[in-house]
Amino acid sequence: MDRATAVPEVDAIPGERAERWVKHHHEHAAPSTYVYEFVWDVTEKAVGPFCTDVDGNVLLDFTSHVAASPLGYNNPKIANRIDAFDLPDPTKIAGQDFYVSGGWPPEDPEFPGPTQLMDRLADACEQYNLDRVFLSNSGAEAVENAIKICYAAGGHRAITFDGAFHGRTLGALSLNRSKAKHRKGFPEIPGVVSLPYCACDGECTCGWKTDGPGGNALADRLHPQRGVIDPEELAFVILEPIQGEGGYRIPNEEFLSDLATVREKYDVAIVADEIQSGLGRTGEFWAVDHTDLTPDVIASAKGLRVGATIGRSDLFPEETGRLSSTWGAGDVLAALQGVLTIDAIREHDLQDNAVRRGAQFHELLADAELPGVVDVRGRGLMLAVEFDTADRREAVLRQALERGLLTLGCGHSTLRVLPPLDVTERELRLGVELLVESIRATA
DSSP states (O other): OOTTTOOOBOSOSSOHHHHHHHHHHTTTOOSOOOOSOOOBOTTSOOBBTEEEBTTSOEEEEOSHHHHTSTTOBSOHHHHHHHHTSOOOSOSBOOTTTOOOOOSSOTTSOSSOOHHHHHHHHHHHTGGGTOOEEEEESSHHHHHHHHHHHHHHHSOSEEEEETTOOOOSSHHHHTTOOSOGGGTTTSOOOSOEEEEOOOOOSSSOOSSSBOSSSSSBHHHHHHOTTTOSSOGGGEEEEEEOSSOSTTTOOOOOHHHHHHHHHHHHHHTOEEEEEOTTTTTTTTSSSSGGGGSSOOOSEEEEOGGGSSEEEEEOGGGSOOSTTSSOOTTTTOBHHHHHHHHHHHHHHHHTTHHHHHHHHHHHHHHHHHTSOOTTEEEEEEETTEEEEEESOHHHHHHHHHHHHHTTEEOEEETTTEEEEOOOTTOOHHHHHHHHHHHHHHHHTTO
């Protein structure tokens, strides 16, 4: 498959083989999230955003596996370097019990692993003085450990925001406010308060700005005379710098300024959930880099290939064993992929490419007649199209699939678009053309 000339080619989707595969898969698979019956064939050709399914259909994947594969399929920027290594067995070790060396010296070994991944993450957070990293398996674990270190530092209450999604473990679920089905029937950690996530364009109408003593929903609750939460009891405030599952909502600048003021006034820890928005997806390495808000903890995963909780030294418990995990920092291959992903983003100016291609996306849609579209938004290559109804969004998603374009829903009626970070001008134009055709087909 030649990435420079590849185009989507769809006969029928799902085809007979995909239907058989899905049926067999669900003989033992627990009910979970399956957006559509796309079955990627890992034995067939794939490169960049192009992949092949079990029926031979060629698809243009603008989901990047929900941002977990930031450079798409078999990208030589990573694949060629991985192929050069003689991978050890096992590649997954008890990483909190054993150190792993990939050669000498530790600052730049032949085979970079967990130690070098932590070095790179600390470098990426140097502007925030975040110098300690705990590696884990997933984004939920990254958030869970962020919760733990903030509670360990003091306080037993937390602030989350309407529309938030932070993971599926019970602690992270307690912070979710995106869909009721994520949390219903499950026990929750106590002391969590939900506030409006202000994504208002212009004057605030969501309830964040108030006429109360502090002028906003959080400052009102923390006010020393008229508030209802003792600031000493507040362990952390957690937010997504751009909401993901909640609908790709971009925060209002005044909202973030208010949070920065509260952080400074009351010494409250800010946790930035960068699991979907981080690693150059928005054009900055972290989405919070677009703002004046200083995080005390960053949770990362997905495109990093491992989970990472990054924070200041004084937030992490000093007692050994307080944070630990059999597989924490122990996936040598995943850590290597994380290192190579960060290096590729830096070496190939992929943050700049995200900005250019994101601008191209907006330009191509600006003058198009798009029935039912109420908003086109996003930063870099974290892009979204919002529709007037959820039914139309689902219809567009299906129309796009039939044309060979993979997309995903989020929020109530929003379609998210996540091309690989090195998507080309040709590929982006091709994807937008298919998307526009799909939208018009629902008119």
